[in-house]
Amino acid sequence: MTATREEPAPQRAWVRLYSGKxxxxxxxxxxxxxxxxxxxxxxxxxxWGGHSKWELPLSVAQHSLFVLALRRRWSPDADDPRADLRELLHDADEGLLGFDCISVVKPFLGPAFRALTASLERAVALRYGLAPWTSAQRRPHKRADRIAAASEAVHVVGWTPREVRATLRIPHSPLELDPLAAVYGGTPWEPWAPTLAAERFLFELRALCARL
Structure with missing residues (x-):
């Protein structure tokens, strides 16, 4: 009797989420x-790879609210819910994937990883009606994102301002005052617990979606 070869099981490419979906x-x-x-x-x-000089690491949810706060502070169209929503969701693919790759590692992950994140970005854009960034819109976004990174590096992780420029290659000075402390109170620059970060992110997301 000839033994039959079993077909390999298909690779599992799905994850079960908090809601059960x-x-x-x-x-x-x-x-x-x-x-x-x-x-x-x-x-x-x-x-930051989960590294922090505080008891907790900094979540992408808190970072997203940080960048949104900078947009609202600096942008001439500060009362634009769709622009706010795009800012809030600029790293949404990382939350679905559960992975925020540190920048120095990204070049080694190759085109397959970029294709995966791009497909998640497209799904997010479709769900929330986000238009692609124009060049004029991307410039202030990148500035806010990089200033947030410089500030986090110093106040959360423990880099020095000199290292931010020389080693991390971020050409911006870190902020002295935490813009989120002005909104939510608490200890400036302290990373929030995951349940609190999720609650605050979800509240902002739903408030913006209700205004569209």
Whole structure:
């Protein structure tokens, strides 16, 4: 009797989310997650490789609210809910993937990783009606994002301002005052607990979506 070879099981490419929904990471659709899944995913995904001089690391959810606060402070169209929403969701793919790759590692991950994150970005854009960035819009976004990174590096992780420029190659000075402390109170620059970060992110997300 000739032995039959079993076909290998298909690779599992989906993850089970906080709500119980399944997200296929290789073929995501805009209907695969709840807003609470995104908030919790971002609150449990950490920047700076999870390193911090505080008791807790800094979540991508808190970083997203930080960048949004800078947009509202500096932008001439500060009362634009769709622009605010795009700023809030600029790293949303990381919350769905559960991974914020540090910048020096990204070049080694190759085109397959970039294709995966791009498909998640497209699903997010479709779900929330986000238009692509124009060049004029991307410039102030990148400035705010990089200033946030410089500030986090110094106040959260423990880099020096000189190292921020010389080693991290961020051509911006860190802020002295934490813009989130002015909004939420608490100890300036202290990373929030995941449940609190998720709650604050979800509240802002729902408030913006209700204004569209």
């Amino acid at each position: 399944r997200l296929d990471l290789l073929n995501p659709t805009p209907f695969d997650w709840e807003d609470s899944d995104l908030a919790m995913g971002l609150a449990r995904t950490y920047r």
